[in-house]
Amino acid sequence: MQGLVEHRRGARAVALIPVSADQLEAQLASLGDAARQWVQAQGFKPDAGALIAVPAEDGSTRCVLAGVGSRRDDVYALASLPLRLPAGDYRLATDTLDPVAAALGWTLGSYQFTRYRKARRAPARLSIDSATWKAVAPLAEAVYRVRDLVNTPTQDMGPAELCGHMQELASEHGAKFREWVGDQLLKANFPTIHAVGRASHRPPRLAELTWGKKGPHVVIIGKGVCFDTGGLDIKPADGMRWMKKDMGGAAHAIALAGLIMRTRLPIRLTLLVPAVENAIAGNAYRPGEVITTRAGITVEIDNTDAEGRLVLCDAISYAAEQKPDLLLDFATLTGAARVALGPDLPGVFANRDDLADSLLEAGRVTQDPLWRMPLWRPYLTLLESSIADIANAGASRHAGAITAALYLERFVPESLPWVHLDVYSWNDGERPGKPKGGEAQGLRAYYAFLQRRYG
Structure with missing residues (x-):
């Protein structure tokens, strides 16, 4: 974990004093005349990100x-500092910031993806x-797990590698792991996962991790489309450029499962990741x-670029057969969600008001917004098919995120509490604590929600 060090007795660390405008005068007075004159002579103002x-x-x-x-109360208040301060150790010399939030923001701002090049510098600790x-x-x-998985290009994060990461996580925590690969998916009745992934030279997979023997059963599903060309309804070049991140839902699901197991939340956990490449071939x-x-529901393929909901629907049906207490799915599902909410706000769809309310509150508390x-069910008419029970997309461009969620809901029994998160999993540019590239969005909120519900 970058940017943090556990305090050692006798170790030297430079005092770091966060200040806001209303605190500056009192803080300068406590430092003495010489320090006050120095700071004032430099024209220091306690704006966000200012340093002296x-x-x-x-x-x-x-x-x-x-x-x-x-x-002052923002988890990212100090997030710009690790890569701006001189290397070395620092310690908070004030109680005006929550130490956990400050440390979390610090380490999020320390992150550098180093698989293919060296870090540009060591972060201050x-x-x-x-x-x-x-x-x-x-x-x-x-x-970090979400960021690393999403940032890794498909050459090194295809279906086998993604599921291999899940298998390593299972071994680390004493969980059980199994997977269905290639034509095994057809024999085990996962036809839509197979259909989406069969054109790739790397076979489609469904990976399952199970952990825990007591407590309520929670199933987490993550969309693992390791690269999405759009299929025969091929994407334009600019739409395909960052499609290595189309497994961002799986990255979130895997990271949340790892967090649950590491902190030993008292539940029974099932993690499901349908992992495919949506490729083009004969x-x-x-x-x-x-x-x-x-589920026996027939689906007409209106658009091969609406593939995420197809790989998810078989996994959802399999999960529903286990009658869990709660079903959560994560997916980089629609561009329409980004048009509606922009890159920073993941869209939550829930079939229970209490679930949605609890998640939104957790997002506020953790500063991890949702x-x-x-789930506007009249829009199901936009997915009507003349020859099948439902289509995977439709001619209208209206309400794309909602119709995608409604498609998934068709496979969720009414009795099963369910939440779907349409998440971007990406930062388009550099911001303090939010480096360009893969990003965990809603992850901390979901964990806080599960802690409150089951902890």
Whole structure:
């Protein structure tokens, strides 16, 4: 975990003092006249991201003032500092920030993806006590897992590698693992997963991890489309450029499962990841074909680029057969959700108001925002087929995120509490604590929700 170090007795760390405008004068007074005159002479203002090192008499750094502006309670208040401060160890010398939130933001801002090139520099390290470490480490590890999985290109993160990562996680936590590969999917009655992935040179898979012997049963499903060309309804170049991230739902599901197992949440867990590449070849599935799904519902293929809902529907049907207490699915499902909500707000669809309310509250508490979207069932008419029970898409471009969620809901029994998250899994640009590339969105909120529900 980058950017944090557990405090060691006697270890030296530079004092780091976060300040906002209403705190600056009192803080300068506590440092003495010489320090106050130095800071004022440099024209320091405590805006978010502002920094000033205050020298000691011997020329060393006595402390660092870090402006937080109006973001004093923001988990990202210090997130820009690890890659801007000189390398070394720092310690919070004030109780004005929550230490767990500050440490989490610090390590999120320390992240660098180093699989294919060296880190541009070592991050400055925040020295924290053991209690803070215990609280922060599992969350940061889970976020890093999502980022690493999504950032890895498909050449090294195809269906086998994605499921292999899941198998390693199972071994680490004493969970059971199995998978269905290639034509085994047809024999086991997962026809839509097979149909979407059969054109790739790397066979489609469904991986299953099971953990825990007591407690309510929770099933988590993640869309694992490791690359999406769009199939025969091929995407344009700019739409295909970042499709390595189309397994972002699986990355979230795997990371959440790892977080649950690491902290030993008292539940029985099943993790399901349908892992495929939506490729183009002579045996690719075609627009106009009809597939009979695991649930026996027939689906007409209107668009081969609406593949995520197809791989998910068989996994959802399999999960429903186990009659769990709760079903959660994560998917980079629709561009329509991004048009509606932008890149930062994952869209939550839930078939129970209490589930949606609890998740939104968890998002507010953890500063990991979510936004509820409606399951507006009259829009099911947009998925009507003249020859099958339902189509996977339709001619209208209206309400694309909603119709995708409604398609999934068709495979969820009314009696089963279910939540679907349409998540972007990506940062388009650099921001403090949110580097460009793969991103965990809603992950901390979901974990807080599960802690409250089952902890």
